[in-house]
Amino acid sequence: MISIDIEKKLKVYQGQRLLKIAAEFPTGSIIKIHGPSGAGKTTFLKIIAGFIQPENGKIVADKVTWLDTSAKIILAPQKRKAGFVFQDYALFPNMTVQQHLEYATKDGAWIKRLLAIGKLETLITHKPEHLSGGQQQRLAILRALAIKPKLLLMDEPFSALDADMKTGLINDLRSFFKDQGTTVLIVSHNQQELEDLADRELIIDTNFHE
Amino acid sequence: MDLTPIWLTLKLAGITTVLLLIIGLPVAWWLSKGRSFIKVILEAIITMPLVLPPSVLGFYLLLAFSPEHGVGKWLQQAFNIQFVFSFQGLALASVIYSMPFMMGPIKSALQQLPVSLSQASYSLGKSKWQTFTKVLVPNIKPSLLTAIVLTFAHTLGEFGVVLMIGGNIPGVTRVASIAVYDSVEQMDYSTANAYSLILFSITFILVISVFIFNKYRLKSPLE
Numbered sequence: 001m002i003s004i005d006i007e008k009k010l011k012v013y014q015g016q017r018l019l020k021i022a023a024e025f026p027t028g029s030i031i032k033i034h035g036p037s038g039a040g041k042t043t044f045l046k047i048i049a050g051f052i053q054p055e056n057g058k059i060v061a062d063k064v065t066w067l068d069t070s071a072k073i074i075l076a077p078q079k080r081k082a083g084f085v086f087q088d089y090a091l092f093p094n095m096t097v098q099q100h101l102e103y104a105t106k107d108g109a110w111i112k113r114l115l116a117i118g119k120l121e122t123l124i125t126h127k128p129e130h131l132s133g134g135q136q137q138r139l140a141i142l143r144a145l146a147i148k149p150k151l152l153l154m155d156e157p158f159s160a161l162d163a164d165m166k167t168g169l170i171n172d173l174r175s176f177f178k179d180q181g182t183t184v185l186i187v188s189h190n191q192q193e194l195e196d197l198a199d200r201e202l203i204i205d206t207n208f209h210e
Numbered sequence: 211m212d213l214t215p216i217w218l219t220l221k222l223a224g225i226t227t228v229l230l231l232i233i234g235l236p237v238a239w240w241l242s243k244g245r246s247f248i249k250v251i252l253e254a255i256i257t258m259p260l261v262l263p264p265s266v267l268g269f270y271l272l273l274a275f276s277p278e279h280g281v282g283k284w285l286q287q288a289f290n291i292q293f294v295f296s297f298q299g300l301a302l303a304s305v306i307y308s309m310p311f312m313m314g315p316i317k318s319a320l321q322q323l324p325v326s327l328s329q330a331s332y333s334l335g336k337s338k339w340q341t342f343t344k345v346l347v348p349n350i351k352p353s354l355l356t357a358i359v360l361t362f363a364h365t366l367g368e369f370g371v372v373l374m375i376g377g378n379i380p381g382v383t384r385v386a387s388i389a390v391y392d393s394v395e396q397m398d399y400s401t402a403n404a405y406s407l408i409l410f411s412i413t414f415i416l417v418i419s420v421f422i423f424n425k426y427r428l429k430s431p432l433e
Contacts, residue, residue, distance in 0.1 A: 051329045077332040084333040090326035094348035103344065104334045147334055 001027055002151060002183055006047055006057030006067075010040055019043060019054075023202060027062065027150075030177060030184045032198035034191055039204045041187045042087065045153040048185070049084050050077035061151060083149030085157045087187075089140040091128040097139055098124040104146035114142045117172045119165075133160040138169065145176065152177075154186045158193060170197050211404050214381050215389035219409070222297070222385060223365040226304040227312075230361050233305070234312040239342060241313070242320035257314075259307045268374025271303050275375070293375070300376045300383055307371045311360040319353030320346060352424045359420045363413045 005022040019040035025031055033041055046052040048059060050066065053074065059067040066075045095103060097120050101111045115121045118138040128136055137160040144152060158166050174197055177184055185202075188194055241249055259267055275282040275293035285291045293299035323346060331341040347354070369387040376383030378392060386405050393402035 046329075049329070049333055051332070077329065078335050078337060080333075081335045082333060084330065086326045086330060088324065088326055090324065090330040092327060092330070092345050092349065094345070094351075103331075103336075143330070144333070 001025070002048075002059070002061045004048065004057075004059050006044075006054040006059065008040070008043060008047060008052070008054035008057075010043065012038065017206070019204075021202075021204065025183055025185070025200065027183055028177070028181045029200050030194075030198045031186065031200040031202055032191075032194045033185055033187045033202045033204060034189065035204035036206060039206055041204050042155050044204060045084070045155055045185060045187060048080075048151070049082045049153055050075060050080050080151075081147060081149060083144035083147060083152040083182075085140050085144045085152070085154040087155040087159075089128070089136050091136055091139060091143075093128055096125050096127050097131070100139060100143050101146050104143050105148075110146065110148075114145060117145075117169070117176070118142045119168075134162065134165060137161060138165075141169070141173075148180055150180075150182060152182050152184045154184065156187055156189065158188070159190075166193075170194075173197070211401055212380075212389075215384050215386045215405065216408055218297075218381070218384065219366055219386040220412075222300055222304055223362045225301050226308055226365045227358055227362045229301070229305050230308060230312040231358065234309070234316055234357070235347070238313050238316035239320055239346070242317045256309050260310045264307065264368070264370025265374055267307060268303065268371040271299075271306070271371070271375045275299060275302075295375075295377045295379060295383060297376075297382055300372055300385070303371045303375045304365050304368060307368060308361045308364050311364045312357045315353040315357040315360070316350065319350035323349060355423060356420055359416050363416050366409055366413060 001024060003024045006020070008019045009016045010019050021044060033044070035041055043052060047054050047057070048066075054067075054069065056069050057067055058065070058069070061080070064075075065071075065073050066080050067073060092100060092103070097115075098111070101114060105111065115124065118141065120135060120138060120142070123131065123135060126135075128139070131139065137157065141154070141157055144154070158169070161169065176182070186194055186198065237252075241253060272294060274280060275285070277283055277286040277292055277294065282293060285293065291298065293302055327345055327349070328341050331345045332338075336344070367387060368385070369391070372383070372385055373388055373391075376385075376388075378384050378388050384392070386409050390402050390405045390409075393399070393405065
């Protein structure tokens with residue numbers, strides 16, 4: 001179970017707006033997050049991961065307090081180890097596909113399985129600049145999965161994939177999430193995209209309530 | 211022709227570059243992250259040698275490290291270290307004088323890296339140091355090379371600061387740029403020409419190497 005109750009002031013064109021979200025997600029649930037551009041979806045994920053600090057809030061994951069502003073508890077992102085798939089992929093230009101996964105885990109068998117899931121086995125010596133957009137996006141997903149996270153945060157993770165690749169990957173991810181009991185929060189613009197995968201929904205709109 | 215000034219210059223440039231690399235990387239990293247009043251002040255101090263006349267900097271270093279008073283006196287008495295008219299003094303002055311040439315390209319390159327690279331590394335459980343050494347530094351290689359070469363080449367050509375704090379002691383502080391000046395003063399133009407030609411050639415080879423290396427990265431070596 002992850003429980004989140006945060007408040008963060010967002011800078012917008014007119015001045016400031018308050019991003020206020022209170023929600024609880026059972027372990028193993030898959031939550032689709034959607035809302036208009038600029039509503040604060042990415043900020044919300046980054047607050048959970050520990051990259052951005054809210055003004056007020058509390059985040060408790062599996063009985064471990066990650067954040068409690070009133071008690072001045074801020075767990076570093078390294079300790080939270082929430083898998084994160086970035087919208088811009090955030091791949092390391094100096095590393096090959098294989099090196100990306102080796103940087104995340106030393107488990108060779110797991111790396112092999114991940115490469116098979118992402119269909120990147122033949123591209124292990126390629127650096128990101130020599131991968132297509134879809135291949136880069138798959139690598140970003142595999143890198144986040146490499147640490148076998150208990151919580152996975154995905155920001156528009158399937159936007160660059162073609163329909164066949166997306167269907168295959170989502171099927172593989174579904175069984176992976178079930179095996180690992182991973183709680184997954186997925187930001188997506190495409191509401192239909194995750195209908196088969198997600199079992200819950202969180203709407204972040206510009207009025208900022210669940 | 212006495213080659214000692216050339217060797218001394220190369221030694222000074224090498225030591226200065228290594229010291230500045232050790233100091234510059236972590237300081238530039240710290241400066242590249244966010245802004246604060248302290249950082250603004252420190253950046254201004256680091257940038258000062260770019261615009262300050264070298265003789266002014268040399269003059270204040272001469273005063274600061276004079277064994278007659280202040281820090282210089284304390285260093286002399288406590289550690290028997292003398293910075294004025296010594297090679298150590300030249301190295302210290304060069305480190306201060308060449309600092310913006312090392313810091314500038316590194317800081318700028320680190321600032322241009324997307325913040326999501328660090329965040330991705332942290333999310334994998336990697337420490338700040340692991341992130342710095344495995345992700346950030348390898349991805350600023352062209353700028354790092356530019357910083358190293360600019361620092362080395364700039365130290366080769368130092369004159370004002372070196373003359374003020376080091377003087378002109380053969381074999382100790384008489385570097386090539388001073389040897390050129392000395393030779394011209396003595397109307398020995400052929401020796402001045404020989405030293406100048408060597409300095410010119412070394413600098414040209416260094417700079418052209420960076421341009422060739424960075425050409426493949428589609429990046430101006432002076433960025």
